[in-house]
Amino acid sequence: MKISIVGAGHVGLVTGACFAESGHQVLCVDNDMEKLAPLQKGKIPFYEPGLERLVRKHLKTGRLSFSPSIQEGVRKSGVVFIAVGTPSRPSGEADLSYVEVVSREIAHAMTTYRLIVEKSTVPVETGEWVRRTIRHSLRRKIPFDVASNPEFLREGQAVKDFLQPDRVVIGVESKKAEKILLEVYRPLKTPIVVTDIKSAEIIKHASNSFLSMKISFINAIATLSEKVGADVVKIAEGVGMDKRIGKSFLNAGVGFGGSCFGKDLAAFINIASKAGVDFQLLKEVQRINQHQREGVVRKIEQAVWNLRGKTIGILGLSFKPDTDDLRDAPAIDIIRALQKEGVKVKATDPAAMENAKKFLTGVTFCANAYEVARGVDCLVILTEWRVFKQLHLRKLKSLMAHPVLVDGRNLFDPERMRRLGFRYFSMGRPAISS
Numbered sequence: 001m002k003i004s005i006v007g008a009g010h011v012g013l014v015t016g017a018c019f020a021e022s023g024h025q026v027l028c029v030d031n032d033m034e035k036l037a038p039l040q041k042g043k044i045p046f047y048e049p050g051l052e053r054l055v056r057k058h059l060k061t062g063r064l065s066f067s068p069s070i071q072e073g074v075r076k077s078g079v080v081f082i083a084v085g086t087p088s089r090p091s092g093e094a095d096l097s098y099v100e101v102v103s104r105e106i107a108h109a110m111t112t113y114r115l116i117v118e119k120s121t122v123p124v125e126t127g128e129w130v131r132r133t134i135r136h137s138l139r140r141k142i143p144f145d146v147a148s149n150p151e152f153l154r155e156g157q158a159v160k161d162f163l164q165p166d167r168v169v170i171g172v173e174s175k176k177a178e179k180i181l182l183e184v185y186r187p188l189k190t191p192i193v194v195t196d197i198k199s200a201e202i203i204k205h206a207s208n209s210f211l212s213m214k215i216s217f218i219n220a221i222a223t224l225s226e227k228v229g230a231d232v233v234k235i236a237e238g239v240g241m242d243k244r245i246g247k248s249f250l251n252a253g254v255g256f257g258g259s260c261f262g263k264d265l266a267a268f269i270n271i272a273s274k275a276g277v278d279f280q281l282l283k284e285v286q287r288i289n290q291h292q293r294e295g296v297v298r299k300i301e302q303a304v305w306n307l308r309g310k311t312i313g314i315l316g317l318s319f320k321p322d323t324d325d326l327r328d329a330p331a332i333d334i335i336r337a338l339q340k341e342g343v344k345v346k347a348t349d350p351a352a353m354e355n356a357k358k359f360l361t362g363v364t365f366c367a368n369a370y371e372v373a374r375g376v377d378c379l380v381i382l383t384e385w386r387v388f389k390q391l392h393l394r395k396l397k398s399l400m401a402h403p404v405l406v407d408g409r410n411l412f413d414p415e416r417m418r419r420l421g422f423r424y425f426s427m428g429r430p431a432i433s434s
């Protein structure tokens with residue numbers, strides 16, 4: 001099939017490369033020339049395992065190409081996916097101005113039937129707005145359909161998530177649109193939920209809100225565990241083995257971040273409020289998450305006594321492993337809070353350091369964890385990168401001024417840390433001092 005995707009970011013580029021892998025002919029459109037020029041040479045603008053290989057492969061097969069022109073995309077394809085950003089406004093509401101601009105441009109370029117598919121995460125009823133905008137922007141009466149096809153990929157494993165999803169959701173209002181989208185996804189051989197557009201839009205927000213709720217739930221249990229001397233890791237194991245609950249998203253830590261959970265939660269609360277529903281449950285999820293970040297700073301203070309004048313080493317900046325994405329990363333808030341309290345910060349991250357230099361000032365960036373450890377009063381783990389799990393802990397300790405480790409991701413066994421001579425503070429488990 002001939003498909004174009006407007007917006008070649010984390011979602012659009014993965015979608016484009018994976019559709020090409022599925023055998024479709026794909027054109028990715030982006031108006032950011034700084035991204036587009038390297039993409040045309042097979043160089044991807046962010047860190048995502050396996051993606052560059054796929055992009056290069058299909059530039060070669062000729063099934064994937066790039067263009068700055070929406071007009072070209074619409075001319076060459078029967079299906080046009082919209083995958084532009086939908087960032088948060090200060091009110092929490094999603095900013096849909098990019099979606100609107102793109103919808104208009106698509107309409108201006110249309111001459112015959114097209115299926116326009118929302119891939120971006122959008123509030124319920126956006127499909128209706130897209131339809132209205134296209135209808136009013138068409139130069140003459142042309143048949144078209146709008147559909148919703150929310151994306152559930154996770155950064156860091158986006159290619160795998162796209163090619164082997166748990167399910168695909170499509171929201172349609174005509175048999176024709178349904179048939180086209182079923183054909184687009186047929187090569188994936190995955191369960192497909194077909195529904196109306198509004199329900200599909202809500203499925204995405206409900207899914208992300210539920211996952212955020214699981215994380216805040218276990219973090220609340222972690223807070224209780226610390227107060228009473230219980231172990232949240234064991235609790236999560238015991239709770240998560242119940243198939244009705246499931247093990248995933250029950251890791252206590254510094255809270256969720258990234259470009260989606262916080263934004264989508266705020267948007268969903270806003271949508272509900274506009275519909276007259278006060279979604280208190282989700283407001284509490286937000287509150288707990290914010291509290292987690294502040295709690296880490298207090299935990300570091302508890303570990304080193306006075307923060308002022310101390311040197312703290314941070315291991316991990318990205319909001320999760322295997323990505324260089326720093327959007328709403330807890331590390332950024334935590335580092336800024338520490339700096340406000342007069343702390344000198346050293347930091348490292350396997351992928352996100354170049355990005356971090358744009359956001360953070362006054363931080364000494366180091367090539368690896370051992371360089372960070374040299375002379376610090378305390379080390380703090382904020383992202384569960386595999387290289388940190390594999391650290392040579394004796395060597396690490398020998399480099400530090402004081403062997404104090406605050407583990408925001410529960411990477412190590414507290415008893416082992418005690419035997420190695422660390423003062424070890426983790427999340428939702430009793431603090432251990434040697």
Ligand SMILES: NC(=O)c1ccc[n+]([C@@H]2O[C@H](COP(=O)([O-])OP(=O)(O)OC[C@H]3O[C@@H](n4cnc5c(N)ncnc54)[C@H](O)[C@@H]3O)[C@@H](O)[C@H]2O)c1
Pocket residue numbers: 006007008009010011012029030031032035083084085086098101102119120121122151152153154155259260
């Ligand atoms: N990042 C994720 O993990 C993820 C997962 C699922 C869903 N989503 C949703 O997908 C959407 C896109 O997210 P993203 O992370 O890919 O964003 P992104 O910022 O990485 O990419 C958006 C792209 O759209 C381009 N763009 C903006 N306006 C344009 C225009 N008028 N014409 C052409 N290109 C234009 C930008 O240049 C950018 O490259 C959002 O709604 C997001 O919530 C993201």
